[in-house]
Amino acid sequence: MKELKILAVLVFFTLLTYWGIEPFAYSKMHKSVAYTDFVYSDLPALAKVGDAKRGEVLVKGAGACLGCHGIKSQGLLPPMGPNAAAASFGVNPPDLSDVGTLFDQRFLAELIKNPVKALMLEHKFDGKTKFFPMPAFAGAGGDKNQEVADMVAYLKSIAPKDVSAKDAFTVSCGRCHANRYGDWTQIGFVPKTKSNIITNKDVDLLKFKIKTAEYQADLAKYMGKLPPDLSIMIRARSEDFMKTFVENPGSQLKGTAMPRVGLTKEGYKKVKSYLEETGDPSKSAREALGPWVIGFFVIFTILALLWKRSIWKELH
Ligand code: HEC
Numbered sequence: 001m002k003e004l005k006i007l008a009v010l011v012f013f014t015l016l017t018y019w020g021i022e023p024f025a026y027s028k029m030h031k032s033v034a035y036t037d038f039v040y041s042d043l044p045a046l047a048k049v050g051d052a053k054r055g056e057v058l059v060k061g062a063g064a065c066l067g068c069h070g071i072k073s074q075g076l077l078p079p080m081g082p083n084a085a086a087a088s089f090g091v092n093p094p095d096l097s098d099v100g101t102l103f104d105q106r107f108l109a110e111l112i113k114n115p116v117k118a119l120m121l122e123h124k125f126d127g128k129t130k131f132f133p134m135p136a137f138a139g140a141g142g143d144k145n146q147e148v149a150d151m152v153a154y155l156k157s158i159a160p161k162d163v164s165a166k167d168a169f170t171v172s173c174g175r176c177h178a179n180r181y182g183d184w185t186q187i188g189f190v191p192k193t194k195s196n197i198i199t200n201k202d203v204d205l206l207k208f209k210i211k212t213a214e215y216q217a218d219l220a221k222y223m224g225k226l227p228p229d230l231s232i233m234i235r236a237r238s239e240d241f242m243k244t245f246v247e248n249p250g251s252q253l254k255g256t257a258m259p260r261v262g263l264t265k266e267g268y269k270k271v272k273s274y275l276e277e278t279g280d281p282s283k284s285a286r287e288a289l290g291p292w293v294i295g296f297f298v299i300f301t302i303l304a305l306l307w308k309r310s311i312w313k314e315l316h
């Protein structure tokens with residue numbers, strides 16, 4: 001009886017700590033911030049229905065998007081490589097093939113009209129002394145809202161319905177953040193070498209490393225600091241922090257240089273799953289091992305029981 005009472009007291013305090021004290025302490029240490037499930041209600045809804053055909057003409061013409069961005073899925077390469085881009089803009093403008101799926105359409109429309117507002121970077125680029133490298137679309141002579149809606153419609157029309165987790169990460173975060181565990185640096189995936197003798201591949205790797213270092217130097221100048229490697233960020237920060245931060249970086253880090261990236265909820269899920277996958281690469285192997293371990297214990301228990309019985313049989 002005494003043992004049972006001790007157990008009850010123990011269980012009581014364990015549960016109290018788990019459900020009462022720990023969450024309370026957490027809520028005191030982390031401020032809770034507004035979170036809207038990646039709905040950008042501070043931005044106006046699209047007033048016009050876009051026409052993808054007209055949008056294509058604008059994106060490739062008056063919109064000037066191709067002056068800085070590539071659209072690989074349409075066979076349109078970027079006008080310059082990541083290093084030259086970082087030297088002129090501070091950062092490499094992302095490929096636009098997937099943005100129609102990854103990013104919210106209100107966000108995209110505002111980004112074209114007024115990038116600094118969409119990206120929530122008004123505190124960094126005042127438009128008088130400090131200018132954001134992507135210009136606001138001035139209009140092509142017609143109804144500007146219609147033209148913007150047309151370009152968004154075009155970007156949506158060419159984007160695949162399903163973007164891979166890896167692409168979601170490289171397009172929305174990869175120009176600023178490396179991911180060591182995923183072999184990603186801001187300029188691309190690290191070339192693989194495995195020989196222990198020096199080959200041309202090692203020369204490629206060295207060149208790649210030099211280019212990465214140069215890119216990172218330009219990026220750090222543009223951002224004020226080098227954005228952190230995201231390999232284990234998903235484990236270091238809570239789930240709640242990650243989603244509120246990506247939805248609105250300023251809500252967690254006031255005055256931060258990281259822009260609001262404008263992901264849709266699904267887009268964010270993709271990025272998150274990529275970070276989980278690379279941050280904990282042995283997870284699936286570990287989970288696959290589980291049933292085997294349980295199976296081992298079941299068989300072991302049965303054998304032990306049989307053995308015990310056979311010994312006791314002899315004693316009686
Ligand atoms: C003069 C160069 C330039 C032009 C022209 C330009 N962009 Fe950009 N764009 C950039 C740069 C640089 C960035 C990255 C800025 C950053 O991350 O701070 C960017 C970022 C973007 C992003 C990513 C935003 C995000 O949330 O991650 C999209 C989408 C985009 N541009 C679309 C367009 C479209 C559509 C057009 C044409 C209407 C266009 N851009 C025209 C330079 C340009």
Ligand code: HEC
Nearest residue numbers: 172173176177223227228233246253256257258259261271
């Ligand atoms: C245009 C560059 C840029 C892009 C794009 C970008 N980030 Fe960042 N990020 C930064 C910078 C700069 C910092 C450092 C912020 C600071 O310390 O103020 C940062 C910091 C972070 C942090 C650390 C916050 C902390 O607690 O210190 C996380 C997590 C993060 N970014 C996640 C992401 C994710 C996820 C994406 C893509 C969905 C992304 N970032 C896209 C520039 C960027």
